[in-house]
Amino acid sequence: MNLENITKIYQTKEREITALNNINYTFSKGKFYAIMGHSGSGKSTLISIMGLIEPYTSGKYYINGKDTSKLNDQELSYLRMKYFGFIFQDYYLDEHLNAYENVILPMLINKEISKKYRKDKALSLLSKVGLKERINHFPKEMSGGEQQRVAIARALANDPEIILADEPTGNLDRQNEELIFQELKKLSKEGKCIVVVSHSDEVKKYADIIIELDNGNMVS
Numbered sequence: 001m002n003l004e005n006i007t008k009i010y011q012t013k014e015r016e017i018t019a020l021n022n023i024n025y026t027f028s029k030g031k032f033y034a035i036m037g038h039s040g041s042g043k044s045t046l047i048s049i050m051g052l053i054e055p056y057t058s059g060k061y062y063i064n065g066k067d068t069s070k071l072n073d074q075e076l077s078y079l080r081m082k083y084f085g086f087i088f089q090d091y092y093l094d095e096h097l098n099a100y101e102n103v104i105l106p107m108l109i110n111k112e113i114s115k116k117y118r119k120d121k122a123l124s125l126l127s128k129v130g131l132k133e134r135i136n137h138f139p140k141e142m143s144g145g146e147q148q149r150v151a152i153a154r155a156l157a158n159d160p161e162i163i164l165a166d167e168p169t170g171n172l173d174r175q176n177e178e179l180i181f182q183e184l185k186k187l188s189k190e191g192k193c194i195v196v197v198s199h200s201d202e203v204k205k206y207a208d209i210i211i212e213l214d215n216g217n218m219v220s
């Protein structure tokens with residue numbers, strides 16, 4: 001992923017807010033990036049732009065050499081599904097679905113894969129994150145750390161190259177936080193690009209590269 005002079009300006013009724021100011025950066029496979037910075041510095045905005053959730057105001061953003069400004073909504077959703085897995089602070093699991101069904105869900109959009117493949121994949125992902133014994137549990141019946149591990153399994157369902165995580169351990173205790181960072185670290189060693197927004201100093205132990213944002217500027 002290659003960002004060239006990416007700027008994001010939010011237009012509100014009263015004023016313009018420059019959430020990101022001329023960001024130039026290339027993210028590579030097999031690396032664990034931590035994005036840090038004070039509240040309002042632009043971390044979530046950066047993650048949303050990278051994940052093709054938010055449009056940028058100016059600049060160029062390439063994914064595997066593809067200029068994302070040239071794509072229509074359908075092409076953008078396809079790229080989003082193909083390249084990215086998302087993990088958020090509040091898990092966003094569907095509370096009416098059990099762990100297994102939550103992991104199956106993103107695979108339903110992908111018409112190219114069979115029912116059997118989906119089933120095997122969901123089971124293998126859940127056992128990979130240590131939840132083989134919890135596949136029939138609903139979110140309410142799991143701890144915060146377990147729910148976040150379901151979210152990781154779900155993020156991996158479509159074999160993305162890139163995992164974008166916004167405060168994935170914000171609601172977890174230290175022990176569960178470590179488990180999640182260890183899991184993400186393992187994935188980066190397997191060749192995935194991991195980008196984690198975190199306020200926690202703990203992330204520094206795991207990150208290969210720390211990116212600091214200050215008022216929309218990349219300072220390191």
Ligand SMILES: Nc1ncnc2c1ncn2[C@@H]1O[C@H](COP(=O)(O)OP(=O)(O)OP(=O)(O)O)[C@@H](O)[C@H]1O
Pocket residue numbers: 010011012017018019037038039040041042043044045046
């Ligand atoms: N939809 C929006 N409309 C207007 N301004 C916005 C919008 N979203 C974010 N902003 C502003 O853009 C700036 C960057 O916000 P962003 O959410 O990226 O910060 P952050 O670094 O993720 O902060 P936090 O650590 O609190 O989550 C902030 O000044 C924020 O108020």
Ligand SMILES: [Mg+2]
Pocket residue numbers: 043044045
């Ligand atoms: Mg944020």
